[in-house]
Amino acid sequence: MFSETRKNDHLLLLLFAIVTLAGPILLAPLGAGYPDLLQRFCIFGIFAIGFNILFGLTGYLSFGHAAFLGVGSYSAVWMFKLLTMNVIPALILAVLIAGLFSLLIGYISLRRSGIYFSILTLAFAQMSFSLAYSVLTPITNGETGLQLSLKDPRILDATNTSGSLPSTNLFGLTMNSTAKVDFLGMTLQFNIGFYFCAIMLIIAFYISMRIFRSPFGLMLRAIKTNQTRLNYTGINTRPYTLAAFVISGMYAGLAGGLMACTDPLAGAERMQWTASGEVVLMTILGGAGTLLGPVLGAGFIKYFENIFSKINDNVLHNTFAFLPDGLEDFVVSILHVFVGKGWHLTLGVLFMMVVIFLPGGLIEGANRILSWLRTRGKAGDNTAESKETTTTKTAVNPAE
Numbered sequence: 001m002f003s004e005t006r007k008n009d010h011l012l013l014l015l016f017a018i019v020t021l022a023g024p025i026l027l028a029p030l031g032a033g034y035p036d037l038l039q040r041f042c043i044f045g046i047f048a049i050g051f052n053i054l055f056g057l058t059g060y061l062s063f064g065h066a067a068f069l070g071v072g073s074y075s076a077v078w079m080f081k082l083l084t085m086n087v088i089p090a091l092i093l094a095v096l097i098a099g100l101f102s103l104l105i106g107y108i109s110l111r112r113s114g115i116y117f118s119i120l121t122l123a124f125a126q127m128s129f130s131l132a133y134s135v136l137t138p139i140t141n142g143e144t145g146l147q148l149s150l151k152d153p154r155i156l157d158a159t160n161t162s163g164s165l166p167s168t169n170l171f172g173l174t175m176n177s178t179a180k181v182d183f184l185g186m187t188l189q190f191n192i193g194f195y196f197c198a199i200m201l202i203i204a205f206y207i208s209m210r211i212f213r214s215p216f217g218l219m220l221r222a223i224k225t226n227q228t229r230l231n232y233t234g235i236n237t238r239p240y241t242l243a244a245f246v247i248s249g250m251y252a253g254l255a256g257g258l259m260a261c262t263d264p265l266a267g268a269e270r271m272q273w274t275a276s277g278e279v280v281l282m283t284i285l286g287g288a289g290t291l292l293g294p295v296l297g298a299g300f301i302k303y304f305e306n307i308f309s310k311i312n313d314n315v316l317h318n319t320f321a322f323l324p325d326g327l328e329d330f331v332v333s334i335l336h337v338f339v340g341k342g343w344h345l346t347l348g349v350l351f352m353m354v355v356i357f358l359p360g361g362l363i364e365g366a367n368r369i370l371s372w373l374r375t376r377g378k379a380g381d382n383t384a385e386s387k388e389t390t391t392t393k394t395a396v397n398p399a400e
Contacts, residue, residue, distance in 0.1 A: 285351055
């Protein structure tokens with residue numbers, strides 16, 4: 001049974017890697033095949049995977065994970081300003097600083113559970129936002145945000161004589177550039193930024209899978225099921241919950257660092273409570289406690305944010321131009337509320353329907369479809385077997 005589970009995990013990881021790397025091709029028909037949106041899919045997928053380790057496995061609902069996202073962004077930009085524009089040191093610093101910050105907040109917040117834990121994390125996140133916005137202006141540059149400057153030392157980089165701001169790079173490959181590779185007589189183009197983020201997403205997914213299948217992950221599930229009973233048996237659960245909190249915070253720091261790598265700017269708005277609420281929606285919408293659910297939820301919400309928000313009245317009129325004028329105006333007036341600036345309403349309705357009809361998220365919907373297909377397949381096999389049996393009996397005993 002264990003070997004079968006490992007085999008399924010390897011297959012799942014392989015399929016996930018193939019789909020992720022083929023994102024530009026698979027999502028192009030949906031209008032989402034351009035690098036900027038694909039990068040956001042990967043970055044927020046990492047953010048949601050990390051949040052799911054805390055919420056999905058332990059049941060601790062944090063409303064303050066945006067603080068670690070912001071800390072990761074600020075750390076990465078400071079690395080770009082002081083040391084080098086190479087993204088690797090920036091990501092390492094972002095993960096480390098976010099891990100230390102989450103250790104501090106988790107040590108205090110995990111003294112409480114339930115709604116009190118959620119309120120504590122929300123309070124710390126809002127405190128972090130206020131500090132970044134006003135008090136720590138020398139470090140964060142306040143409401144303007146932390147940006148690169150020509151006067152930055154960048155000790156490890158060569159002197160910049162071009163007179164323009166340098167770009168983030170991966171050992172000389174500019175993050176926003178496109179690499180061309182000749183393969184079997186074809187010229188393939190790869191956006192460096194997207195594929196770097198995609199590889200980070202695959203690694204993050206693999207680590208999450210290993211945590212889910214490990215004894216540590218089983219202990220986190222036990223904490224979610226009945227933490228009081230574990231405490232009565234003499235098991236100290238706080239080290240486990242604190243470790244899950246720190247790992248989750250480091251995932252958020254990695255996502256924040258990748259944001260700075262694709263766009264070297266860090267602002268206090270990344271620490272707002274709305275960003276924390278967004279990752280909660282992503283996880284619940286996709287399926288909390290599942291491996292693929294958070295990634296699906298992140299892609300779903302970011303697709304709506306970037307695609308549906310761009311549908312304005314002109315697009316609607318062009319789409320329904322085949323209708324009579326009066327009917328066209330009526331249809332546009334109805335749909336106008338649900339697209340463009342009203343895309344939140346559509347997302348809210350869909351989220352409400354998922355919570356009501358699919359409590360397990362999009363993954364539960366996919367499992368129901370697969371179960372239905374299996375049932376139909378078995379029914380078809382049983383029907384074929386019964387027909388074959390009847391035919392055999394008739395051939396043996398024609399009197400029947």
